[in-house]
Amino acid sequence: MKHETIRACSIWRALDVVGDVAVLLILEQAFLGRHRFDDFVKQTGLARSVVSGRLAKLVEAGVLRKAAQRQAGYALTEKGRGLFPVALMILRWQHRWEPGERGFSVRLVHRGCGQAMEPVPHCAACQTEIDPRAVDWAPGPGLAQVTPVYTRRRQQTAAASAKRGNQTMVDSVIELFGDRWATLVVRACFTGIHRFDDIQRDTLMATNILSGRIEQLLAQRIIKAVPYSAHQDRFEYRLTEKGRDLYPVLLALLQWGDRWFADEQGPPLLLTHRNCGQPLGLQPKCSACAAGLDIRNTAFEL
Numbered sequence: 631m632k633h634e635t636i637r638a639c640s641i642w643r644a645l646d647v648v649g650d651v652a653v654l655l656i657l658e659q660a661f662l663g664r665h666r667f668d669d670f671v672k673q674t675g676l677a678r679s680v681v682s683g684r685l686a687k688l689v690e691a692g693v694l695r696k697a698a699q700r701q702a703g704y705a706l707t708e709k710g711r712g713l714f715p716v717a718l719m720i721l722r723w724q725h726r727w728e729p730g731e732r733g734f735s736v737r738l739v740h741r742g743c744g745q746a747m748e749p750v751p752h753c754a755a756c757q758t759e760i761d762p763r764a765v766d767w768a769p770g771p772g773l774a775q776v777t778p779v780y781t782r783r784r785q786q787t788a789a790a791s792a793k794r795g796n797q798t799m800v801d802s803v804i805e806l807f808g809d810r811w812a813t814l815v816v817r818a819c820f821t822g823i824h825r826f827d828d829i830q831r832d833t834l835m836a837t838n839i840l841s842g843r844i845e846q847l848l849a850q851r852i853i854k855a856v857p858y859s860a861h862q863d864r865f866e867y868r869l870t871e872k873g874r875d876l877y878p879v880l881l882a883l884l885q886w887g888d889r890w891f892a893d894e895q896g897p898p899l900l901l902t903h904r905n906c907g908q909p910l911g912l913q914p915k916c917s918a919c920a921a922g923l924d925i926r927n928t929a930f931e932l
């Protein structure tokens with residue numbers, strides 16, 4: 631039988647909601663405390679029609695809700711606040727790898743210790759920092775296969791037009807997670823799939839689209855091409871250190887997907903932390919005082 635489905639892990643399901651450049655920019659503003667339509671337009675640089683369409687989509691998905699008073703705008707729901715670790719891990723990556731790209735930066739302050747800090751991804755069970763090379767992936771009870779529908783969305787246009795003044799609002803991490811195709815290539819690399827044909831089988835992308843995404847990821851230095859035969863003309867794609875550091879973002883998305891989209895069969899993918907042998911859960915911690923971070927004790931400042 632012809633292989634026509636791909637693994638529908640919780641990352642895939644989460645990206646169905648948030649895997650869009652415009653959505654990521656709007657959610658970032660929501661975490662920065664903005665609520666009103668006009669502020670979303672001004673701060674993201676997106677067209678009004680794009681913002682209004684994405685806000686409607688986020689309300690429908692249960693991530694935002696419209697406040698009772700019209701002028702109060704939109705608020706994050708519990709499901710929306712559940713994306714807090716994703717937002718933290720995206721900021722962590724931006725600060726480490728592309729700090730100057732966007733012309734503005736978000737500072738994180740832990741209210742518990744009062745310090746400016748960076749969030750550090752720890753294992754919730756054994757409290758050590760997570761290294762993606764120490765994580766085993768196995769299919770879980772809820773692993774389903776889906777037939778991917780790769781519609782040409784307007785996200786590339788949204789990415790290109792998102793500007794505030796002369797500043798572009800989009801950097802590699804937003805471009806990547808705003809594009810499910812590119813994210814699937816990175817997911818393949820994290821799960822031990824490295825060769826073009828194997829990635830193509832895992833993602834069912836058309837070969838020209840896959841080539842394009844691989845070129846983009848190479849240009850962003852998220853993956854590197856490594857020859858694997860003596861002839862030097864056959865390549866495998868391996869994550870660079872910069873690419874491997876996207877792991878906490880994927881993990882945070884996976885946990886959010888497990889929490890909100892897994893069915894009664896259980897999670898589609900089981901991650902085990904080799905350091906402690908426990909299921910891997912992400913606990914962001916403060917780099918200054920090592921206390922656990924949550925949405926109430928952390929401030930985002932521009």
Ligand SMILES: [Zn+2]
Nearest residue numbers: 753756903906
């Ligand atoms: Zn552990």
Ligand SMILES: [Zn+2]
Nearest residue numbers: 740743916919
């Ligand atoms: Zn602290």
